[in-house]
Amino acid sequence: MVRGIERTALFRDDADRADFVARVAALAQAGAWTVFAWALLPNHAHLLVRTGRRPLARSMRSLLTGYAGAFNRRHHRVGHLFQNRYKSIVVEAEPYLLELVRYLHLNPLRATVVPDLRTLDRFAWTGHSALLGTVPQPWQATAEILGQFGPTRARACRAYRAFVAAGLPQGRRPELQGGGLLRSVGGWAAVQALRRGREAYASDERVLGRPEFVTALQRALPGPPAGWRPALATVIARVCRAVDLPPRALAGGGRTPRLTRARAGIAYLWVEVLGHPGRPLALTLGVSPSAIPKAASRGVRSAAAWEALLAGRKES
Secondary structure, eight states: EEEGGGGGOOOOSSSHHHHHHHHHHHHHHHHHHEEEEEEOOOOEEEEEOOOEEOOOOHHHHHHHHHHHHHHHHHTTTOOOBBSSOOOOOOOOOOHHHHHHHHHHHHHHHHTTTTSSSHHTOOOBBBSSHHHTSSSOTTSSSSHHTTTTSSHHHHHHHHHHHHHHHGGGGGOHHHHHHHHOOOEESSSSTEEEEEOTSOOOTTTTTTTTHHHHHHHHHHOOSSSOOTTTTOOOHHHHHHHHHHTTTGGGGGGOOOOOOHHHHHHHHHHIIIISSSSSOOOHHHHHHHTTTTTHHHHHHHHHTTTTHHHHHTTSSOOO
């Protein structure tokens, strides 16, 4: 899920929505992910995907960076569009896949963006209408979902719609909303135990699955144990070692490419990943407080590499 910064509208008009959907579709057609469900709300968006040939972080970076730039140009604005990093959880397909398809597709109705289920059936900005065939989206994995509802498309569509209608009385379901404490930075097999202090998720919303699935996934994960909160000195030491720079060089105020890269990596990890405030970091890095957000933004370009470094593994 992604949100607009300070509740900013991510989609002001249908041109914005069409642009975002086209970018999601392009990634699906390129094999980056398989899209099972999606919903665009005024200030946030949901995607339910299975990662493909590329890490989720790379796909999301491509989607969000490209969309934000186009949005800013269209609406003559500058600055960040999205609130922090996207939020994601790893989901066990059974028994949660169909429940999440229904839950995500009912979001516009719960948010009163559409008045009733009949309107949602033809609402262009969720995958629900694609599953029913009223707004075709050839890139969406409709067959994989409908195949679980009936042997023919007509019967499957009727059964799927009845399934969605049965979910209307359920309202908001906290157990399906999840957190982001383990985020998919490298596909299903490379989920990192990176806790973000700026987002107040419950303590164990990292993975949506049965206890056996969660336990097996945690055992398979590389990197540090869940809950590890590295000190700033640790972050600095790892980044400086990676760029072959002594940590003492940071306070000198220089602007060499190596110093710029180190500051970007440190700022990104400390502020965006670990959720610490940026202002106190400025003195350590030898820059002004206003330079920290810019450095963190530069660090996003190599997000997967920095996060792999923090987790103590090589980037796949």
